Amino acid sequence: EYVISRGCCCCLLPVFTCGGNITGESGVIGSQGYPGVYPPNTKCVWRITVPEGRVVVLSFRFIDLESDNLCRYDYVDVYSGHVSGQRLGRFCGTFKPGALVSTGNKMLLQMVSDANTAGSGFLAVFSAAHPHERGDQYCGGRLDKPSGTFKTPNWPEKDYPAGVTCSWHIVAPKNQIIEVKFEKFDVERDNYCRYDHVSIFNGAEINDAKRIGKYCGDSPPAPVFSEGNQLLIQFLSDLSLTADGFIGHYKFRPKKFPTTTVPPTTTTQPVTTRPIPLKYSVALCQQKCKRRGTLEGNYCSSNFVITGTVITAVMRGGSMYATVSIINVYKEGSLAIQQAGKTMSTKIIILCKKCPFVKRGLNYIFMGQVDEDGRGKIAPHHFVMAFKTKNQKGLNVLKNKQC
Template sequence: MKSACSYDYVLIQNDEGMEERYCGHYNSLVYTSTTNRIKVSFVSDNTIEKNGFMAYFITDLDECRNNNAGCQQRCTNTIGSYQCECESGYVLADDGHNCKEGGCNLQVYDPEGEITSPNYPFDYPKGKNCNWHFVTTPGHRLSISFEEFMFEEHNTCKYDHIEIFDGGNSDATSLGIFCGSDIPPNLQSSANQLFMTMLTDASVDRRGFKAFFSSVCGGNLKAEQTIGYIYSHARYSDGKYEKKMRCEWRIMAQQNRGVNIRFAQFDLEREVNCEFDYVEIYDGGEILEEHRVARYCGDKLPPSFTSTGRSLLLLLITDESEEQKGFIAEYRSSIPGKITPLTSTTRRPPREPIINNN
């Protein structure tokens, strides 16, 4: 993924002052310059190592520069050719150049962004059944807010409407059905998935909607026998954590079980008393001084800890000065622990856990 890419990355620059950074994992990546010269730089830090990259370069003519190559909507240059593409809500016609109304079922994995109804800012198509499935980083929730909203009016939203669900499909708890011209309230998921449907009938059409979604740290998590992950911030893999964060994760196990937590990666601002950026672990579901186990900062892995009851709270605080890479924590259900936290000589692992979006 591109975005910040603050640690290990490839930087490509051209003569016009434009640049692109790339990091993460790609099976195939094509960069096409707008000038006849580019500079490629490789940068790595002193923590995680990966396999690196192998690249080929050739010269190529940009067919899209000439009358959009005959494409009705979007044209993308490819090696030795070009490809016509369509806006949201449309698919490519059989001729490969024009666009027609099509499906609108989207999987969205970005931590934040903008979405619109099909054909926005013009009227949405009739007879559509669309859905958006949002998935963000484990340990984070999704928030959605609407800037513009215009649907067919009905007192029970029987006709054209959207519905938002607290989970990964329409079987999850409904957060609301909305229609008309009133802006829906800001809504937030309880975990890292959100699902939205849009239904239009064959009669009235309207302008539709424009909305923004973002990731929010913290939430209520369920500890099971399989490992769950908490990332300090949604863009952990390609950027440092933000300033002035306050995140609370409440982890709950079933009755007569405890919650075990260990850190796979840990890098917060270092300070002798951990007064600036830090995490705290609480043996229980509330922030009470008598339940506080410890406070940690710096880049040394904290010891693992198992709660004495069925709940554990993890708190992250950052100030407005220095940022670092953050942390990855693993949690799972376990036999309840003792009052004193366990010690550990665990060393920094060589690789990061993989975010599983399935």
Template sequence: GESGYVASEGFPNLYPPNKECIWTITVPEGQTVSLSFRVFDLELHPACRYDALEVFAGSGTSGKRLGRFCGTFRPAPLVAPGNQVTLKMTADEGTGGRGFLLWYSGRATLGNDAPTVTCPKQYRRTGTLQSNFCASDLVVTATVKSMVRGPGEGLTVTVSLIGVYKNGRLDLPSPPTGTSLKFYVPCRQYPPMKKGINYLIMGQMDEKRGPILPPESFVVVYRPNQDQVLTNLSNRKCLSQPVRAW
């Protein structure tokens, strides 16, 4: 497909023991496969000997291995060299975790290195506020100040911060009120935003572009009564810590 989610068996509950599962993802010819992990929670071992997720270029596990992962740190975004990538997850007889949830999409690199994704025909916001909070790198409330086309086919959206509940490892002041922050929005229409409106924004951190709002990002109109809920969520430990290991 052009884009979508892949999850381990049983997700969001614990994955079963003594399993080997393989997925092959194929996007249109002329594109590369981009993987962005939303949740990652596998049994931890320094060498990932017990449970592990391996990523291979191409169709099957004979291609170049792009990574081998375990534990609760989400892998950095991956871009395969071609239009196919294979995932292989193995679990031993012991108790594991919740597994993984990732978003894949086709990507073409333009001259200015702005990623092109396949944009959906309509915006579908999935999951709850809590599940999206745990799956996001960056959670802020902010006012949209400007929306400028580019780089590439996307938008650069500049916001003025009201509050910060997850900082995505950015060095943001406290309190952040009035601080400007720029998001790259690959799909101009999704998530839908308008200049001058206050939003609750849950985004990701891309290793090249910085703050980014993929088309499935959780973005809603901000209301002050959300502050207490967000504060409670920020003080609560997620089952899988949304921290990238660059």
């Protein structure tokens, strides 16, 4: 049984059901009822098997699920293997990921929907491909020596191959953290790193809530430090353009090692202020939420001053954890800044989630302190305001100010 595909008068699609076992060299998978609205309160599992000695390459052609920063409500999980496999990613909303590649000849998709918002679901195609090997080793693996190197397949002789996924799981002793530096870096460029990219996660699995950064382009990212004793580095290339690739190095560090190598932007002594502990008292958030002072007055007493766009904002406990895409840096201090090509971003914790209140997608001036992990900390008394182009001139004047 087939239906005519939306937007295509002559394209026939099979009638999609909830899950199933699929074998063969290639095929199409769709959510239940696609392109109609998928049903609520369902859990569908598809198990793909391609011939022995091959790997599965999966590409989403269309995706429209309830959108959420952490994909908590409606989502598609993709796993390498059928049982206890590594999760290659969790997806929702309308953002199409690049190609996903299993390590063996099996892949599992699981779609979950809740009782509320729904969309048209997803349509994906899979095919069998030859695995990319280097000697007798797949790329990726577990790294647990005190220091080491990781690199893309074919480095440095030629470009990395298309359609490959490498995952390096770095594990340090309990009382240590991990520092990662890229020596050379050249990965297909895209403003949002949607196609070929490197993602680095705190912990042992792919989880957007624990992602430190996503990188592409030809500029090596700034050094990365883990929060705990485990990091996962994932490299993914889709089925189109490739590039030179990268070589990176990691080493274990004592936990109390300062987690940034960025020097202060001024030659004078940085202002020392008593840091606010993250386990702050409730009293802090009971203060009246009112911005104090002026741009000029707060500039010198702040560790960092940036303008940027809030791209993610997640509530955890009583705080808001935001990722900010940087427009300009006026005072860097020890703020940890991630770079992917020409795009820079940083992590900011707003200690009291409603004070100051910021919204995703809007531009702000942020002035605040920096914690020992290099993250910006904003308390109710710090200076945050909506950023407009007319503020640029005043900020440029402040940048040249000696504190």
